[in-house]
Amino acid sequence: MEYALPMKTTTLTLDDDLIQAIESEARHTGRAPGQVIERVLREALLERAPAKPYKLRWVTVEGPLQPGVDLDDRSSLLDRMEDRS
Template identity: 40%
Template sequence: MRTTIRLPQDLYDEVRETALRERRTVTSLIEESLREALASRSHRRHDAPFSLTPVGGDGGLRPGVDLSDQAALEELMTDARP
């Protein structure tokens, strides 16, 4: 597939010089770089731990709330409904 991209001149110059030094095409260098960047983002997204930071009040949970006990959480939410 053909496409056109716009790069700052200094970045293109660096890519071109790297490609010449490695005896490869600018296209192959850009393709490899994009594949590596996308793979890195994909791994980061899945590997990043999720953390929950409560806001408001004293910043903690209600007394007796255990986030690892789903049944108890559902009961608390059901009881809290009007």
């Protein structure tokens, strides 16, 4: 006894030029139009798959503060960072 994977049937409304392209690809590859659509959709969705998360390499160095910088004076620090001093 053969078992089939569960599949859904759906109806798509496509532009005529897209239908012609699908039918042309189906003839060219010897596949059914539904197989062409499925392959193209899978490829398109896999291309959009999120990339691996970026890992930031945090590098710190020791050094003195710039003259006039007081880390305890938040207002002054923000002014200096925004070039308002």
